[in-house]
Amino acid sequence: MSHPDEADLALIALGEPASAADAAHLAACSRCRSRVDQLGAVVSTARTITDEDRPVAPPAAVWEGIVAEAGLTGAQASVTSLDQRRRRRGPVLGWLVAAAAVGVLAGATLTTVLGSTGGTGSSDDAQLLATAPLEPVAESAYQGTAAVEQRGAESVLRVSVPDLPAVEDGYYEVWMATPDASTMVAIGTLNPGEEAVLTLPVGMDTAAFPLVDVSVEHFDGDAGHSAVSVVRGLLPA
Numbered sequence: 001m002s003h004p005d006e007a008d009l010a011l012i013a014l015g016e017p018a019s020a021a022d023a024a025h026l027a028a029c030s031r032c033r034s035r036v037d038q039l040g041a042v043v044s045t046a047r048t049i050t051d052e053d054r055p056v057a058p059p060a061a062v063w064e065g066i067v068a069e070a071g072l073t074g075a076q077a078s079v080t081s082l083d084q085r086r087r088r089r090g091p092v093l094g095w096l097v098a099a100a101a102v103g104v105l106a107g108a109t110l111t112t113v114l115g116s117t118g119g120t121g122s123s124d125d126a127q128l129l130a131t132a133p134l135e136p137v138a139e140s141a142y143q144g145t146a147a148v149e150q151r152g153a154e155s156v157l158r159v160s161v162p163d164l165p166a167v168e169d170g171y172y173e174v175w176m177a178t179p180d181a182s183t184m185v186a187i188g189t190l191n192p193g194e195e196a197v198l199t200l201p202v203g204m205d206t207a208a209f210p211l212v213d214v215s216v217e218h219f220d221g222d223a224g225h226s227a228v229s230v231v232r233g234l235l236p237a
């Protein structure tokens, strides 16, 4: 399925009317609807920022971090046109929306950005340690993201695979594994349509288990991996 581009979804989240084609697509595509919802959350956050909080522009290092984290090339990372289209809304929304438009949503990165500029972002002190795209495995057509965060003393794995359908007589399990997948640790359940926020076992060396895998499991009492994976991704060291 071809999806509307991120800039259009960002504009819809800002309250611009959707084109007929985009509206029809959104009616049919839960992945894009949830993206608009996420972008809407970014916009809401941005609108709570007062003039006192308002930075003129993101520090270059922050933007470079966003670009690096999102794994973008120069062309994809260009924000000029979107920024110009949105200029009348002011610099904060301009770059927030631009950041959102390249796929950096209301997660830990934005929290960090707002926090670093003295903004009114979430009081959550989550620190993003690593992120990875989750790519389709075998016949799967699904994609998602994984992120490891430090929240105080806890490490948390966040996993989102927006389009996952319900499993008949089963469920999705999130695993972390050694790079060769020879040793796998079951981390928790991912329900379709939800983001899994999973506390990692204290003492687990996440660097030794950088492979994030989501499998289809059945209510069969077998605690091992079913060997049917839908997405997989490797967290950077």
Ligand SMILES: [Zn+2]
Pocket: 001, 002, 003, 004, 025, 029, 030, 031, 032, 033
């Ligand atoms: Zn879509």
